[in-house]
Amino acid sequence: MRFQWILGLPFLIWLIIGTTAWAQPEASVETSAHKISDTVQSSRPKSLTFTASTDQRFFFFSDTRNANNRRVPVSVYGVRAGFLFPPQHDRPALRGGRSASFKAGAGFYFINQRLDEPGLLPNTSESVTRHLRIATVYYERYLFRRKAFEVSMPIEFGYGHSRYERDDDQLNKHEVARGIFLPLGVGVAAAYQFPTVRWLRPLHWFGLNILTGYRFILKKDIPDSQINYTGFYISVGPSFFLENLTADIKYWRQKRKKR
Template sequence: MMICGELKQEGVPDMWRSITYSFFICWLYSISGWSQTVSDTLDKQQEPAQKISLTAGLDRRFLFLKDTKDLEGLKMPIRVNGARVGLWLNNRHQVGIGYSFIRQPLRQHNLLEEPISFSAGLRRLNFFMIYYEPFLVRNDRWDVSLPVDIGWGTSRYEFATESVRGTLVKTGNFIPAGIGISVTAKLPALPKFKALHWLGVNAYAGYRTALKQDFPDSRASYRGAFYSIGPTFFLGRFWDDVRDWHRSRRQARSGGK
């Protein structure tokens, strides 16, 4: 599992942080090229040729934002829910779009650097992204990939204040980006439980940042490590089995006439 550290050094300009992030991403792709060559050699006999096809799935992960800490100063995980739809370009590359949202109760009174006192607060983040996912390993047992994404998001802060009647609302927009490593173990198709191979277990970890902040002078930050561990559903395997079932029924009907 890979979790990238955050560059937070005084005196380092934003330009150099961007250059460092770009160098790190290029380094990952250099590693991916080498790993893909090795993987192709090991399992090229196991992978059939694949045309462009559709894939989709739900997404749930936990994000450790820099501005979300408990009373002891430890980062607290925030649940992120979403969905994505993509296309397989071939056996090794996938592109697509996704949507995620966060609904988070707020505890910090000075998050936006405003002298307000509130009894309850809520942060709503919604963001769309486009993603590209190159696969280092893809066979009947494992998938290993390095997904990257960039998108556009909106933020909405709601405060039930003590000095203003009603709710104080602040809105903004930001540009999220992320990179991670995903490892999926695929369940086998048993003789009496063939549908089992529609399922798998996925572990996904990485780092998310914001290329543009919604409130530059505030303490709100969307930079942090994330992780996700849970079940996954293989839409392609499901549709392949459905097509095979329909084909078998047609052949059986044709043979019976």
């Protein structure tokens, strides 16, 4: 799996912001008034908290199979951004971390894939190149949280645009087929945030994430084709928690004001 592009941006932010903060001298801070939430403590935000992350998934399309007729995963890359919504009442299952009842927002995903199986499109015997662009809105309710570990249930609805390109070198033809599809996905996600280390606070900006679910296609892009995106999806890899970064920035600003 290609995670370099996922980790590059967070570490760049780390170098710029983290180095500046560490260069400042130590100062005493009031423990209760200026203590921020981390992966060990639990704090209830008084307002919405912005959150964003990269998202790499593996979709199992029915039209992408190996020689044994088994589905093979297709890499899907995207980003998500939204807000953490504070709970309106106490939920015993949510203890630790940045207390939030759910998060909601939007995402964008793209896929570029070469389909070597001829005949997927009507009246077509050649292989095609597929380009998918998917915009989604999501609602993700937290089910369980203990310190740095959390479990949630994301529900997503999207609007997708597809473009299929077919090149016939012998006849010197280039044909394009376009379509629109509507995906609906339901899944279960589990995340672990690395703990806070006093001399290495940026460590808790990162963690691990596991997501699995099932995707339903409410409307196909090309009804007469053999292409259907209904199926399972899975995501396993590193995660970057923007809300922990912004909390640390606020913490460092408060320390500077106290000097």
